Amino acid sequence: MDGELDTLSIDQIQSLVRTVFAQAQVTAAHRFPGSHDSLNYDLQIQSPSMAITLKIYRGHTQPQSHKEAYLLQLITSETGVPVPRLLRSDDSGEWIPAPWILCTRLVGQPLIDVLDTLDQWELESLGYEMGRYLEHLHRIPLDTFGEFLMPNQAGWYDEKQYTLHQIDQYLESNAVQQGFPMRTIDTIHDIFGQTSHLVHKKACLVHGAFGPQNVIVEQGIAGYHVSGFVDFKYAIGSRPELDMAPLFNCYFDRLPTFEKGFLDGYTEAGQLDAQVWERIPLYKLFDLVKQLATTQRDLATEIRQRWQEQIATLLVP
Secondary structure (H helix, E strand, O other), rough: OOOOOOOOOOHHHHHHOOOOOOOOOEEEEEOOOOOOOOOEEEEEEEEEOOEEEEOOOHHOOOOHHHHHHHHHHHHHHHOOOOOOOEEEEEOOOOOOOOOOOEEEEOOOEEEHHHHHHHHHHHHHHHHHHHHHHHHHHOOOEEOEEOOOOOEEEEEEEEHHHHHHHHHHHHHOOOOHHHHHHHHHOOOOOHHHHHEEEEEEEEEEEEEEOOHHHEEEEEEOEEEEEEEOOOOOOEEEEEHHHHHHHHHHHHOOOOOHHHHHHHHHHHHHOOOOOHHHHHHHHHHHHHHHHHHHHHOOOOHHHHHHHHHHHHHHOOOOO
């Protein structure tokens, strides 16, 4: 991959594991399925016997390694939200030419793998757990909107100004410029520039890429339950609606009991913003434009067309 680390030998993997467990033997090492920005290995080791994950940060994700390592240590202690336990993080380049972390593996599988097999009761129950845990995550306050723990990043202290800045960057992307006439792009800018609903001066921690692909579930005697959240490299300072928007855009319309459980769990654990139903359409639009602007160019045409159609629907008065 043009200078990027794209695979590791079993000897390289074992040398990394032994920085934590000196006598460990790697008995199995498999790449996680699907497309990922990071190079991710599912490992089984002996001495001690356990399942762990090796995550190697490549390309534009490299600056995120420190942030994810920091958050894996912070989130459980601050909120009780189950996340992998960090075993080691390293960006020295001593072992491999890329930042990496080792962490425990949560028991189970991504919710996205089983979502369409669940009955209504299971959908509502899992939605409820997700909502409760996500509300706990959102309790962590941050000083500014946008990136944090990143050098040379100017902080934003105003929700509207930060969101407008970000949406304008996405609107300048080739994918958006080619997908919409200029009058539509101007309309989207005006929606965020003129809204009176983005009023917050305080940010909270948001996952930044929240969805069933990053929620791990385990099947037990009484059905599935949430065993934790993963993949925090895109976490930023924002407002809770940013994490909710992808769920509304992709899942809740076709899975209403999933939505009910999620909102019940979130509101039982805490409180939704008084203007949440005015703010959700704004963040749905923000999420769709972001996806269109930032997703890889080889994404299926029909998915891009669906995003464009959803954006057009949200622009109808």
